[in-house]
Amino acid sequence: MSVPDQKSMLKPFDSDIAQRALQLARETLAIEGDAIRALHARLANDDSVGRAVNLLLANKGRVVVSGIGKSGHIGRKIAATLASTGTPAMFVHPAEAAHGDLGMVTAEDAFIAISYSGESTELLAIVPILKRMGAALISMTGNPNSRLAQLADVHLDVSVAKEACPLNLAPTASTTVTLALGDALAVALLDLRGFKEEDFARSHPGGALGRRLLTHVRDVMRSGAAIPTVKADARLPDALMEITQKGMGMTAIVDDANRPIGVFTDGDLRRLIEKVQDFGAVVIRDVMHANPRRINADRLAVDAVAIMEEFRINQMLVVDADDKLVGALHIHDLTRAKVI
Structure with missing residues (x-):
């Protein structure tokens, strides 16, 4: 039995599909780029980032990041970036937190809750407990009037004019903006803590930079x-x-x-x-x-x-x-x- 040539199994190249894909890709990047630029302009008259960074610098415990769905994926990345740049951090899933994992959080921790709507049931179920505990709360939402935003000590506005999704449904521009703002927090904290290249290497001993800076x-x-x-x-x-x-x-x-x-x-x-x-x-x-x-x-x-x-x-x-x-x-x- 002969084996078919893999190249012959490929569908013919469709230039119309390629052109449409290119158009959508460019539109997606343009929408997400505009969303970040809008956030950049909005922060010029907003002291929320400064207040959030001050709160995180004064924090004696860890930074606990939480979110569900796409916000959860973004939260994991933000926690990982903070941890690797000198700010002890971890991610806790809000549903798991409601069933025991909230025991990981202490009164000395700062909690970053991410929900674009600001009305995520799973987060709102644990926020009152966090508040009674005395943990500092930072929210990242697209709705400053949401319950999560109103309960937070500091609210970070990650609203966008529209999503890059043609249906304006799938989180795309909003998750990009949230991730970018999380990076901005991490970079500000890195600089203000005096975090150096050598410190980065110590938290990345298995990487190329770690080998370069830790090997004598x-x-x-x-x-x-x-x-x-x-x-x-x-x-x-x-x-x-x-x-x-x-x-x-x-x-x-x-x-x-x-x-x-x-x-x-x-x-x-x-x-x-x-x-x-x-x-x-x-x-x-x-x-x-x-x-x-x-x-x-x-x-x-x-x-x-x-x-x-x-x-x-x-x-x-x-x-x-x-x-x-x-x-x-x-x-x-x-x-x-x-x-x-």
Whole structure:
């Protein structure tokens, strides 16, 4: 039985459909862009964001975000963004909160309730309990006159002129505006808390930035017996044996105090072959590169990458505060550690 060609199974390209799709995509982006611009203009005469940020900065507990339906999905993203930028936060589903999860919320927490109508039954069922508990309440709704808006300590208006949905039903522009305002809160809090790149890395240890900012040279260098080293009076064959056994394509040359005074690499050997007849007579100090590039073990691994790229080298020696050799670093070590 023959297998049909996948390409032959595809429907013919319909230019009318493509043109209509492009038109709708552009209209959607235009409507959502206009909604964000309208919010931007509205905030010029509205101190609600400032009051919300002040409340969140003064908050001693966590930020608990809640919403149902599409608002819930947006709430999860807002909570995740806050948590990753220095504001401890979590998402609680309002229906689950009404059946026990409200026990996660304390009087020291701030609660952000998201509902475009401002009349979500699930949220309104738990708000009175939150108020009696003493938790601060911030609402994000499209209706300042809604019950949720009226009960909140701070109300954030996320109303839009219309949804991008042609039926003006599916939450599209409104969820975009809510998400954008949530990002604005997170960025304001990040800045006012003095949150730095290093702090971001600590909350993202598994990401590329985390590896770049948390990985030190000592974490990836080769140490102990894995470091290729010879003394200055060693003969070239001994240095070549060290290069071969340690597999770094080089060896360090150290003095009696174990301070690096030179380096000899595979490339140096290739160039030497053309000039020397008797390798056994060559003393390594006479053919080494003096004053080799080195880096302190406490430096960030990305600093080692920068030095290697600047000087176009693949290996580098690692020293301690007394300039004593404590490690060796190959570009492959940095690649394996995903620093590069």
